[in-house]
Amino acid sequence: MSVVALKPGYTGEIKDRVENFHGQQLLYIGWEDHLMFCAPLCIPVPPTLPFGALTAQIIPDLYAAHPDASAIDWSKVEWFSSSQPFTPDLSKSLADNGLGHKASLRFRTPGLTGIKGSCS
Amino acid sequence: MTDSVFIAFQTNDDTRAIVEAITHDNAAATVARFPAMVKVDAPGRLVVRRESIEERIGRDFDLRELHLNLISLSGNIEESEDEFVLHWGN
Amino acid sequence: MNMPISGKPPKKLSLKENYALLTRGLGWETSYESMDKVFPQCDFEGIKIHDWDKWEDPFRLTMDAYWKYQGEKERKLYAIVDAFQQNNGQFNVSDARYINTLKLFLTGVSPLEYGAHRGFAMAGRNFKGAGASIAAQMQAIDELRHAQTQAHTISHYNKFFHGMHDPIHMFDRVWYLSVPKSYFEDAMTAGPFEFVTAISFSFEYVLTNLLFMPFMSGAAFNGDMATVTFGFSAQSDESRHMTLGLEVVKFILEQDPANLPIVQRWLDKWFWRGYRLLALVAMMMDYMLPKRVMSWSEAWGMYFEQNGGALFNDLARYGVRMPKYHDVAAKEKDRLSHETWGIFYNYTHAAGFHTWVPEEGEMKWLSEKYPATFDKHYRPRFEYWRDQQKKGERFYNKTLPMLCQTCQIPMGFTEPDDPTKICYRESHYRDNKFHFCSDGCKDIFDFEPEKYVQSWLPVHQVYQGNCFRPGTDPTAPGFDPLLEVLKYYNFNVGKDGGEYLDSEDKKHWEQWTGKPGVSI
Numbered sequence: 001m002s003v004v005a006l007k008p009g010y011t012g013e014i015k016d017r018v019e020n021f022h023g024q025q026l027l028y029i030g031w032e033d034h035l036m037f038c039a040p041l042c043i044p045v046p047p048t049l050p051f052g053a054l055t056a057q058i059i060p061d062l063y064a065a066h067p068d069a070s071a072i073d074w075s076k077v078e079w080f081s082s083s084q085p086f087t088p089d090l091s092k093s094l095a096d097n098g099l100g101h102k103a104s105l106r107f108r109t110p111g112l113t114g115i116k117g118s119c120s
Numbered sequence: 121m122t123d124s125v126f127i128a129f130q131t132n133d134d135t136r137a138i139v140e141a142i143t144h145d146n147a148a149a150t151v152a153r154f155p156a157m158v159k160v161d162a163p164g165r166l167v168v169r170r171e172s173i174e175e176r177i178g179r180d181f182d183l184r185e186l187h188l189n190l191i192s193l194s195g196n197i198e199e200s201e202d203e204f205v206l207h208w209g210n
Numbered sequence: 211m212n213m214p215i216s217g218k219p220p221k222k223l224s225l226k227e228n229y230a231l232l233t234r235g236l237g238w239e240t241s242y243e244s245m246d247k248v249f250p251q252c253d254f255e256g257i258k259i260h261d262w263d264k265w266e267d268p269f270r271l272t273m274d275a276y277w278k279y280q281g282e283k284e285r286k287l288y289a290i291v292d293a294f295q296q297n298n299g300q301f302n303v304s305d306a307r308y309i310n311t312l313k314l315f316l317t318g319v320s321p322l323e324y325g326a327h328r329g330f331a332m333a334g335r336n337f338k339g340a341g342a343s344i345a346a347q348m349q350a351i352d353e354l355r356h357a358q359t360q361a362h363t364i365s366h367y368n369k370f371f372h373g374m375h376d377p378i379h380m381f382d383r384v385w386y387l388s389v390p391k392s393y394f395e396d397a398m399t400a401g402p403f404e405f406v407t408a409i410s411f412s413f414e415y416v417l418t419n420l421l422f423m424p425f426m427s428g429a430a431f432n433g434d435m436a437t438v439t440f441g442f443s444a445q446s447d448e449s450r451h452m453t454l455g456l457e458v459v460k461f462i463l464e465q466d467p468a469n470l471p472i473v474q475r476w477l478d479k480w481f482w483r484g485y486r487l488l489a490l491v492a493m494m495m496d497y498m499l500p501k502r503v504m505s506w507s508e509a510w511g512m513y514f515e516q517n518g519g520a521l522f523n524d525l526a527r528y529g530v531r532m533p534k535y536h537d538v539a540a541k542e543k544d545r546l547s548h549e550t551w552g553i554f555y556n557y558t559h560a561a562g563f564h565t566w567v568p569e570e571g572e573m574k575w576l577s578e579k580y581p582a583t584f585d586k587h588y589r590p591r592f593e594y595w596r597d598q599q600k601k602g603e604r605f606y607n608k609t610l611p612m613l614c615q616t617c618q619i620p621m622g623f624t625e626p627d628d629p630t631k632i633c634y635r636e637s638h639y640r641d642n643k644f645h646f647c648s649d650g651c652k653d654i655f656d657f658e659p660e661k662y663v664q665s666w667l668p669v670h671q672v673y674q675g676n677c678f679r680p681g682t683d684p685t686a687p688g689f690d691p692l693l694e695v696l697k698y699y700n701f702n703v704g705k706d707g708g709e710y711l712d713s714e715d716k717k718h719w720e721q722w723t724g725k726p727g728v729s730i
Contacts, residue, residue, distance in 0.1 A: 003660035004401070006254050012664040014642055020674045028612040028645065030621075030632055036591045036605070038552040039620040040612040040632060044673045062609050067594075082643075083634055102643040104612075104634060119630035120591035123520030128423065130442050155503060156430030156438050157423065184271070187279050188286070190446045191426075192419050194517050196524070197268035197453055201225055208524045 018101040025101040027094065029059060032108040033119040034066060040104070051097050052090035059107075068112045080106040122163040125195030125206040131158050135189045141172035157191055166195070168204040229270035234263065237340030251336040255401040258466035262339025265461055269450050276348060280355070280447075287359055287443045294436040295366050304432040305500040305728065306371070306719035307710055311429075312364055312437060313373040313563040314498075318390045318490060319421075320360040321381040323444075325394040327353035329405055336402040342461075345454050346406070352447040356440075363440045370722075371715050373562045373706040380562060383677070384699050385668035386490075386554070388618045392665060393487050397480075399661070403462065404476050410455030412480030412533075414448055415521065419513045421491050422448065428495065428503040456521075463528040470529050475657070481533030482650035486617040489550040496547035496576065497568060505579035507543045515540065535650040538626045544580050545629050548588040553622045555595065556607035560692065562701055564710035567596045569728055587629055596730055604709050610669045615644045615662055616651035623647045639663065 003010055018025050025047050030040030041062055055074045063069045079086045082104050088097050099105065114120040127142070129135040135158065142160055143149050149162040160166065173181045183204045195206030223231070240248050252259070293299075303309070327350050334346035361377075368374040381387050397408040426441035459477075462469050492506040504512075514536075522532045551565070558565040568576060573592065576584045595605050611620035625631045635646040639659045646652040655662045671677050675684060678694045696703045705714050711730060720727045 003658045004255060004404075005660075006251065006401070010660060012660040012662075014640060014663045015666060016670045016674075017642070022675065024673070026670065026673065030612070030634075032632075033630060035552070035622075035624075035630070035632070036594065037607055038549070038556045038611070039622040040634075041607075041609040042612045042669050042673075043609060065605055065607075082636055100643075102645070104636065104643070104645060106634070114590075115594045116590040118587055118590040120587070120594065123523050124516070125520070126517065154424075154427040156442070157427045159423075184275050184279065187271075187446055187450070188282055190449045191442050192423055192445055192452070193449050194415075194419075194452075194521060196456070199225070199268055199270060208520060 016102070021101075025094075025103075027099065028102070028104045029054075029062065030104070030106040031059075031063060031066075032106055033113045034063070034068065036066060036115060036120040037063065040106070045094065047095040047100075048093045050091060050093055051088045051099075055090065066114075068109070068114065071112060072109050076110055078108040078110065080108070123208050124161045124163055125166050125193070125208060126159055126161045127166060127168070127193040127206060128157055128159040128191040130189045130191060131156050132189060137176040138168070138173055138186070138189075141176055142166065142168055145169050145172050162206075164209070165205065165207040167206075170202050225270050225272075228272045229267070232272050233265075233267070233341040233344055236344070237262075245338060249336060249338045251401055252338050255403050256472050257401075257403045257462055257469050259338070259462070260465055262337075262341070264464065265339050265341035265457075267341055267345050267457065268453055271348065271450065280352075283443050283446060284355070284359075287363075287439050290439045291363050291366070291436050299434070299436060300367055300370050301723045302433045305725075306715050307498065307564070307566060307728065308432045308434065308500050309367060309371045309715065310373075310563040310565075310710070311425075311494045311498045312367055312434075313371075313706075314490060314494065315437075316360065316364045316374050317377045317380045317384070317562060318387055320357055320364075321378060321387075322390055322394050323353050323357040323360065325398060326409060327351075327357060329394070329398045329409060332398070333402045333405050342458070345457075349410075349447075349451050349454065352444075352451070356444040356447070359440045359443060363436045366436065370718070372702055372713075375702075376700045379700050383668075384562060385557075386561065386619075388666060388668050389490070390487060392618050393483055396483065396661070403458075406455065406458045407462075407473060407476045408480040408483075410451055411459050412455075412477060413484045415452040415455040416481065416514070416518050416533075417484045417488060418445075418448060418452075419517065420488055420509055423513065424504050424509045425491060425495060425499075428499045428501070431501050431503050432499055459525070459530075460528070463525075463530070474530060477530065478534040478650075479654050479657075482535055482648075482654065483617065485539050486619060486648075486651070489546055489619065492547035493550040493554065496579075497551045497565075497572075500572075502575060506547045507579065510539070510543045534653070535648070538648065538650065541626045542623070544583040545587070545624060548576075548580070548584065549622050549624065550619075552588075552591070553611075553620050556605075557611070557620075559606045559708050560696065561707040562699070563706070564708060564713050564715065566710040566728070567592050567599065567730065583629060599709070599711070599730055604712070610672060612645060613667050613669050614647035614651050615665055615667070616646055616654050618665065618667060619647060621645070621647050 021044055024044035026042055027045050028040045028042050060069060079088055129138060139151060139158055139160060143151060146162050146166050149160050149166060152159045170181055170183050186204060193206060195208055198205040330346045330350035330353060334343045334350060337343045337346060364374060381391055397405050422441055422445040426438050429441060430438040459473060462473055495506045554561060555565045573589060598605050613620055621632060623633050625633045633648055635649060635652040637644045637652060637656055644655060646655060672695055677698050679698050682694055693703060701707065710716055716727050
């Protein structure tokens with residue numbers, strides 16, 4: 001049973017199917033230990049986007065307001081996809097890195113622990 | 121420790137007599153006063169007696185008038201013409 | 211009604227007799243349609259009721275008394291609202307920051323009162339027993355009264371302050387208002403038994419004391435006699451509703467042992483959904499009342515852990531246990547308000563009310579009330595934000611957040627055992643990923659995924675292009691998506707939301723009252 005409903009066989013419409021995003025897919029990005037940004041972010045991206053574009057441009061822009069942002073050493077960053085450790089190939093697309101619609105990507109920056117070390 | 125029941129009223133002239141009646145009839149009751157609100161807790165059981173209120177206000181009182189100034193309560197309720205009881209357990 | 215006819219007036223009925231005539235005399239067994247066809251929603255939830263006559267309403271409120279006392283409550287309330295207006299009471303509150311709680315209340319809570327009116331009208335129609343039907347019907351009328359008195363009372367503030375001009379329109383569209391909206395619509399789209407268990411018991415009995423007792427007492431403490439009066443006037447009805455909720459649960463459990471697992475699942479689900487909704491109340495108490503009565507953590511201890519604990523101890527004789535994840539709520543009580551205020555501080559430029567960094571004295575209060583968490587985790591970010599603001603660079607988060615599929619709150623809550631790590635949970639269903647802020651929200655989805663795949667998540671709706679006014683052209687040159695979304699919300703852009711210190715509300719407050727405002 002996947003719903004308690006008056007009508008037998010009731011199913012619901014998946015509101016956030018990838019087809020509804022005009023060729024884009026959703027990507028969630030969270031920066032570990034930096035909770036001044038209160039929650040992970042959600043952005044629409046093309047599935048063909050090279051992963052390297054995230055580190056070169058997109059993520060630094062998203063977090064530019066954080067004083068740690070300019071100190072990130074991308075070669076040391078640890079990645080997690082759906083909470084599992086993950087090694088991206090920067091030259092390949094998100095899709096080829098296995099990051100589909102509504103993928104949840106987190107990154108940890110060793111040595112950077114937010115404002116006064118408070119994980120803010 | 122016995123779990124507490126409670127009843128809370130708006131702080132006003134009507135409820136002053138009601139709270140007095142409750143503390144008179146329930147020796148174990150404790151009264152906590154907050155801005156605009158008075159909360160009475162009692163272990164296990166709390167009784168509101170019509171006669172006790174009438175003695176203090178000098179007129180007939182229908183226990184359903186409690187509704188006018190009631191803010192909240194907790195516990196199982198037994199209500200008759202003479203008594204309004206809150207309690208835990210059967 | 212076979213009254214003896216004689217010269218003497220008939221004997222006055224006792225409370226019990228009066229109530230029995232009202233609730234048993236009005237129901238009947240249908241003859242030309244089957245009862246199941248007349249009451250089609252009574253069975254599909256799996257609840258078994260064998261004898262509706264076992265239903266007892268402890269308050270035994272009869273119609274004559276109902277109208278009499280409700281009429282008196284209304285007269286009292288409107289006398290105070292009149293006095294408040296004539297006395298320019300809006301200028302006598304502690305500080306204009308306080309008004310922001312009313313904006314949130316009017317847009318986020320009052321529409322729930324109206325939803326409750328609709329929900330109880332439907333429940334009243336769908337119950338087979340006349341006693342339950344009448345209780346639900348009276349509550350439907352009460353809830354309509356609450357929606358009306360709140361709109362009337364707060365409409366006076368709307369003459370002077372921003373953000374209160376279109377609550378119903380906002381309720382159906384604004385990102386954070388999808389939290390209360392989805393909560394209530396979840397209950398209304400369930401069957402009648404789940405609806406009353408959710409709203410009358412889990413919400414009204416177990417949780418609303420946290421909203422209406424310390425918060426309304428706080429309104430009085432901050433000089434808002436109008437709000438405390440509508441709040442307590444509503445709460446006086448609420449006492450009756452809570453009692454209904456407890457009776458519903460006991461009645462269902464006594465009717466058939468097979469009902470227990472269903473009811474327990476509802477108690478688990480609706481505890482968690484209600485608790486998540488109360489995150490808004492937590493931040494109102496700790497951050498938005500300039501004069502504070504008690505902290506969220508203290509209120510949680512008093513009203514849930516003690517009073518709620520006593521309730522569940524009493525229900526143990528039916529086999530009911532404490533709602534699942536109550537232990538998580540206990541672990542979160544020293545963080546909930548801070549994390550939630552952080553969310554609104556981040557996104558206040560897209561909200562219909564203002565946020566601010568607490569003043570130094572307020573931070574001191576927070577340190578005292580939250581010795582284990584405030585200085586360690588939250589003070590550093592507030593001080594940083596304050597410094598940025600002094601430099602003219604007030605922090606706003608410019609990117610939309612990831613939302614929980616169930617509660618729809620931005621994913622700002624942390625792991626139960628680690629306040630420095632965001633809590634991520636995930637499910638896969640029908641080839642899609644779904645994300646959650648907690649095990650509680652994930653469990654709710656996993657049990658009924660067909661329901662929650664339909665969530666109208668505001669962030670995703672914005673990205674799908676569904677949150678612009680008709681005729682908006684996203685390809686036009688200079689198109690500003692945020693501005694267009696705020697117009698779709700019918701916000702006064704730049705006036706309703708954003709930093710309090712930069713607000714017109716603050717400017718007006720100082721101009722009209724001559725009182726000094728807060729500063730950084």
